[in-house]
Amino acid sequence: MSQATPERIVIATRESRLALWQAEHIKARLEALYPGCRVELLGMTTRGDQILDRPLAKVGGKGLFVKELETALLDGRADIAVHSMKDVPMEMGEAFALPCICAREVPLDAFVSRRYESLADMPPGAVVGTSSLRRESQIHAQYPFLGVTSLRGNLDTRLRKLDEGQYDAIILAAAGLTRLGMGERIRSILPAEVSLPAAGQGALGIECLAAREDVIGWLQPLADADTTACVLAERAVARALAGSCEVPLGAYALIRAGRLWLRGFVARPDGSEIVRAEREGAAGEAESLGRALAEALRAQGAEALLADLG
Secondary structure (H helix, E strand, C coil): CCCCCCCEEEEEEECCHHHHHHHHHHHHHHHHHCCCCEEEEEEECCHHHHCCCCCHHHHCCHHHHCHHHHHHHHCCCCCEEEEEHHHCCCCCCCCEEEEEECCCCCCCEEEECCCCCCHHHCCCCCEEEECCHHHHHHHHHHCCCCEEEECCCCHHHHHHHHHCCCCCEEEEEHHHHHHCCCHHHCCEEECCCCCCCCCCCCCEEEEEECCCHHHHHHHHHHCCHHHHHHHHHHHHHHHHCCCCCCCCEEEEEEEECCEEEEEEEEECCCCCCEEEEEEEEEHHHHHHHHHHHHHHHHHHHHHHHHHHHC
16 A cells, blocks of 8 residues: 555535535644645536435435535546535445545434424424434424424525524534634533434545545544444444435444443334334454344334335
8 A cells, every 4th residue: 555645635515514624624633644645636426415305315315415525536627525424325325435434423313493492392393303303203202292304405594594593493413503703602512312323424525536546545533433433333323224415314333441332222203102222342353233223123023113104
């Protein structure tokens, strides 16, 4: 594997404010690592950014956020692409590799409202906005008296819709708000027991062509071992259960006392039925733990739920 110092690295990125922050963050880290290297951004608009009038689940899932970036890798316009790991499809094409998962920001969901402090403070009939079936199912299960409606758009658009009074509260990933310096908008962080996160939430991944051994070598210093183990375990759960944004599914891993603790659930969108399981094991067995957790969920009835949702 070539370890020659890079002279130029081009990063493909979506052009939303959060995606650009993520790409700039990786750019700064690469420039610090390789002071003589020119790191440039290639901004792109993806299909996921263009289709804002329908839920992602209806138009092809979160893979719509990465396809154009992958095309830029294939045709040589870019060397790497920076993704939020929760947007990366569970099955990647053979031409691509994900050699680097960086240290994770807070992976939990955030409650954002101008009127209320938490979901528990909201009165019957109040409306919560979210684009996620995972969040929707958990809200319905624990707060059946609340209304849940679809919320699309980038972070600024979602906050504007809240401020205009279209929703009484919205649920967003805490990581995005924190990264953009908008942590003051967070009224409360939802514990995993209330809203178990999506696989990979809060982590940034760097994608490149599998054949680019030089790029893979350059990226290794940015990888974080604990975050990588957690995200691999979470993605293994979702992959084994055919997880996408079309399925209300959560998977969340923590390293505690050197061991990996993994929790997961599958639900009906209306929250009327939820199956949960957890597993613990060595961090080096992350993906096998994820597969084992998926089997435990199937044994408790996830198979029937998935069949109905399919």
